[in-house]
Amino acid sequence: MSTDLLVQASGLSVRYGAKTALDDLNFTIPKGRVVGLLGHNGAGKTTLMKALVGLKRAEGTLTVLGMDPVRDRVALLQSACYIPDVAILPRWARVSELITLMAALHPRFSAERARALLRRTSVNPSDKVKNLSKGMVVQAHLALVASIDARLMILDEPTLGLDVLSRKSFYEMLIDEWCDGERSVLISTHQVEEIESLLSDVIMLNEGKVVLDISLEAMDRRFVALSHDAGAAEQMAAAHPLLRYRLQGSGARTHAALFDGEPPADLQALGQRVRPSLVDLFVALTRRPEMDRTQF
Numbered sequence: 389m390s391t392d393l394l395v396q397a398s399g400l401s402v403r404y405g406a407k408t409a410l411d412d413l414n415f416t417i418p419k420g421r422v423v424g425l426l427g428h429n430g431a432g433k434t435t436l437m438k439a440l441v442g443l444k445r446a447e448g449t450l451t452v453l454g455m456d457p458v459r460d461r462v463a464l465l466q467s468a469c470y471i472p473d474v475a476i477l478p479r480w481a482r483v484s485e486l487i488t489l490m491a492a493l494h495p496r497f498s499a500e501r502a503r504a505l506l507r508r509t510s511v512n513p514s515d516k517v518k519n520l521s522k523g524m525v526v527q528a529h530l531a532l533v534a535s536i537d538a539r540l541m542i543l544d545e546p547t548l549g550l551d552v553l554s555r556k557s558f559y560e561m562l563i564d565e566w567c568d569g570e571r572s573v574l575i576s577t578h579q580v581e582e583i584e585s586l587l588s589d590v591i592m593l594n595e596g597k598v599v600l601d602i603s604l605e606a607m608d609r610r611f612v613a614l615s616h617d618a619g620a621a622e623q624m625a626a627a628h629p630l631l632r633y634r635l636q637g638s639g640a641r642t643h644a645a646l647f648d649g650e651p652p653a654d655l656q657a658l659g660q661r662v663r664p665s666l667v668d669l670f671v672a673l674t675r676r677p678e679m680d681r682t683q684f
């Protein structure tokens with residue numbers, strides 16, 4: 389395996405009985421990337437993350453840090469860390485005791501780093517877990533996990549239940565203190581707007597299939613949105629854009645049409661190019677057909 393590819397998946401499928409949760413996924417995660425895993429409820433995000441850390445057996449080929457996640461699970465967890473969507477820390481313990489415990493259990497854990505990361509949060513090492521708020525538990529959990537010298541961090545909706553300031557500081561800590569150009573992060577969230585600026589890449593899942601796997605730079609080059617006034621709506625619609633939506637703010641151009649690739653020249657003359665957001669693209673690529681009529 390090339391050491392630059394931390395994850396390599398080909399023909400990856402996961403089933404729960406008769407239900408196919410992931411269907412023939414092919415993707416890689418190179419080093420030094422921050423990859424957003426986006427998808428509606430039930431799209432397969434948690435299932436994929438579980439497969440990556442060997443908690444769910446998958447068909448096809450899956451290599452994580454050069455290892456088979458199920459067979460080499462113990463070794464893999466020395467170099468990959470995973471925060472599941474329900475962060476649980478033992479309620480009876482003080483945070484300082486968890487640091488001591490982690491230092492004893494994990495060869496790549498740095499107690500010094502954990503204490504330094506905790507200083508950025510509102511959690512004190514002397515606090516008991518049972519006295520922490522939900523958000524403080526999440527912060528403590530991240531500080532502990534980010535103190536493991538790992539190459540891959542897998543975060544399943546890590547900011548669930550956090551207020552906006554805590555979410556911001558969580559992401560700042562992740563980017564400033566953990567990402568170093570070699571390590572990669574795979575992060576799932578429903579708060580797409582909030583993480584767009586952090587991401588280098590995005591993988592979108594829809595009903596167990598990958599509908600988009602792209603870097604943000606390539607996304608900006610490939611997808612074009614045209615803002616236009618209401619009068620041009622029919623012509624835009626006739627060109628079958630991926631999505632038509634309303635723009636916020638004032639001005640004559642209150643509508644936009646999103647295209648995969650360059651829109652025809654005559655349409656470009658009717659509108660102005662605007663950058664489609666990740667949310668617009670997500671809606672366009674993962675909406676259900678019954679939503680089509682409700683766009684306008």
Ligand SMILES: Nc1ncnc2c1ncn2[C@@H]1O[C@H](COP(=O)(O)OP(=O)(O)OP(=O)(O)O)[C@@H](O)[C@H]1O
Pocket residue numbers: 404407408409427428429430431432433434435436
């Ligand atoms: N233990 C299970 N047994 C049976 N089906 C399951 C199980 N876990 C997940 N599924 C099904 O697999 C599909 C993918 O679920 P998954 O939890 O991976 O979605 P998700 O994208 O993480 O959703 P959410 O955003 O709601 O957390 C869903 O249809 C779900 O019902």
